[in-house]
Amino acid sequence: MLSGSTIVGASIAYLLVLFAVAYVGDRRADQGRSIIDNPWVYSLSLGVYCTAWTYFGSVGRAASGGIWFLPIYLGPTLGLALSWLVVLKMIRIAKTHRITSIADFVASRYGKSHVLGGLVTVIAVVGTVPYIALQLKAISGGYALLTGDHDSDFSPLHLGGWLQDSTLYLALTLAAFTVLFGTRHLDTTERHEGMVAAIAFESVVKLLAFLAVGVYVTYFLYDGIGDIYARAAANPDLLSLLSFDGAGKTGYGGWFSLMLLAMLSIIFLPRQFQIMVVENVNEQHLRRASWVFPAYLLAINIFVIPMALGGLLLFGRGTVDPDTFVLTLPMVHGQVELALLVFVGGLSAATGMVIVETIALSTMVCNDLVMPLLLRGSDFARDGRRDLTGTLLMIRRGAIVVVMLLGYLYFRLAGEAYALVSIGLISFAAVAQFAPAMLGGMYWRGGTRDGALAGLLAGFSVWAYTLLLPSFAKSGWLDMAILTAGPFGIEFLRPEHLFGLGGLDSLSHALFWSLLANVCGYVGVSLLRSPTGAEASQATLFVDVFRRGPGTPASFWRSGAEVRELVPLVSRFLGKRRTEEAFARYARSHDLSSLDQLKADPELVNFAESLLAGAIGSASARVMVSTVVQEEPLGLDEVMNILDEASQVRAYSHQLEEKSRALEVATSELRAANEQLKEFDRLKDDFMSSVTHELRTPLTSIRALSEMMLDDPRTDLANRKRFLGIIVSETERLTRLVNQVLDLAKIESGHAEWHNSDVDMRELVEHAISTTSQLFRDRGAEIVTDLADAVPVLRADHDRLLQVMINLLSNAAKFVPEGRGRVEVKLSVGDEGIRVDVADNGEGISPELEPVVFEKFRQGGGAKARPQGTGLGLPISRQIVEHFGGRLWVKSKPGEGAVFSFVLPMQPV
């Protein structure tokens, strides 16, 4: 038993410590040495999730349902691990657009709509004010227990008169604290650094206090967890708590809906959004938080079941309220100091929640309920001279006090009613209604204001009907008949069995219907019409927040404005000093030396609007800016055009890259082709030059000899005869040359005519030999043959092959030594086909010249052989052989003669 003054003293002392922490946090922030710019502080501040409901209620839930309390903590664990990318996107969007509350987020996303912001605010207030009441109740109940103001089962005996109620003073103290640290600064956009530091500190306090009592119960009252479990297992009354089945009265469906609910609430509860998104200093902290926060949840839950079992073992079922076990267990064992510590821990859990929640709600109420109403009043908006920073702060402070008092009022009115006890989950279900509009808004461009409005209204209504209404009925405020028989006796509409859906616990049932109505309303109505310009532009800015490249504009509108109007407008809400600082920073970032040089382009207007949005919400900021800016509203078409242009620019530059790559390829191909053409050109020039040379050489002799005979008729007969003989032979040479050049050109260009017939190679070789026999006789050379008897008939051009054969034989005749020449001709049939070898005993060809002899106008041998040869015989022969799919080659040993061979396949290709 503790005296009231001791407890009040301890509480005040604790609150003073909290003040000190918050004060240091703010001072450090002012000095630019933030203590909350730290992933640990950020992670701990997320612990604001664990309220007094966690602190006292977990043990209570565990005592009635075993591990049934777990989903509330598994949900966030899973949620944070799975959805940190979602949260990251949320943080990025909020920072980019200076969004300060969940209502502002929704309003801003759907075209900066006042109506939506207001609706979200109303839902948030309705959903969470009772939750604040629950915190106050927890503290008040704990206070009663500690002061002995309770019956034998530790139920508080009575509440005093309103003015004697310590809870009222607690609420007022908390309101004062919140006003001091939530709205301390004149600037309304900065983070509440001191408040966050205090919240992180509170997370540590409540964890330590809870662990202290857990250790005390588990290891001092009992012999550890094993001992407690063994005793519980021996007690048939408690056995069911140890198994899954015992918890499963609502089945796995219940587990699922609870986990889903907790998962959504970790993101969408106003206080969680405030701490996790608005107060976030550095996106990187989220990574640390994604495992530290689950670890925190694990730590704070370790002793829940041991304490629940320990309490039940001691008190038995149905006597002491298990929600109070954390206090009553130390108290009955005389550990008042521990009990006091536990109370302080509970106080810290409750105050943390209340402070952050009221700040979040007051921001919403101020920006999304009060400001729009004030802006509608003509004086307020148009009276440009008034400095409104003080007014803004007053509104916020007023909102904090009002929210706090609303919570207190609900606490006084509801008392022990079901409506208060079960409010935790009901509250979660209310904020879960934000999920479709929020998530849809971040990932789906098609969502419209009307869709979000319809979804939120439908979800909220179904929530109120299926969850809030029954809780009122169960509190005795409404006739229970509405639950059992349905409204007006219509069974079909029973709130907990809507449309006859049974078999679910009331929470899963409500969650199912409300989210179904919400999503259907949101998607269905959104699809009814395409987004307006404002909606489409905000959709793009939100959905593509990570992808904003240089091609995407920061905002979508055209405007004309004056800097001298914008700056005063902003300073009315932010204060002169801060506004000028902000604009000066903007000017510096655009390399301008002073404010006067600023141009009121859309970017500056957008900057001013986002400054204002931080203070009064995006929708109100929109309205205010529009009072000084002559705007041309952009239609959807125009927004789409801007977007299209941006994406076209991207696509175009992509195409350009592709094209330049293709050009490079084409260029290198062309260069290669050009090189080849140049090579061809060079070959052609060489060929022409060679032909010219070969034509001019005989012409030289012919002309010289003819001219001499013409000039000098007295030339003697012998010389005349000699000269005429030379002229005739040179003429023949010219004829041959012309014929062969034409021949080769025809073959090479593929225009040669081929007259194929059955060719007997043996007959052909003999024919060639007899044709050239005179040549051999002239040179005194002998010709030796080795011809296979039976040679298969070949399908080929007889005359062409004869040409090849004669060419080879006449070449051989030219190069054999005079008088002792010997030429061997061999005809054989092998694997490759029919083969002919012509071997001579001339000087042979040096190896490096072997391939060269097949080139045009390359003649072997000395001057003696020249006149008869054109230098085209072998190239033509090779072309002919290759035409029939064969090969022509030479093998030679210098000094021992050369062997020219060709082989023709049986089946010419």
Next chain:
Amino acid sequence: MSRKILIADDEPNIVISLEFLMKREGFEVIIATDGEEAVHRIRSDRPDLVLLDVMMPKKSGFEVCQEVKADPALQDIRILMLTAKGRDTEVSKGLALGADAYMTKPFSTKELVERVRSMLER
């Protein structure tokens, strides 16, 4: 005293016609049928003028010309290049290498004789 002319060409029929032409004009004629032989005969027989074919085995007319012009002892020898390749580059190359004159085949016998005479008179 009659002037000595070296005919350097690998085409027998051209050699025959040039030999006949030059002898008829009263020149003493010596003959070489490839580049190496031409250089050899120039050094040994010191002709007054060389009718030098460009396309010859073993050594081209260009090489022969270069070698002769590089030798101070052979400075007096006139070189008339004859080529069947009519390209301008061939002409300028020959002249650049120090040839005194250049004619393309087929040539007019009258012009050739006039050119030879004028070259020898200088």
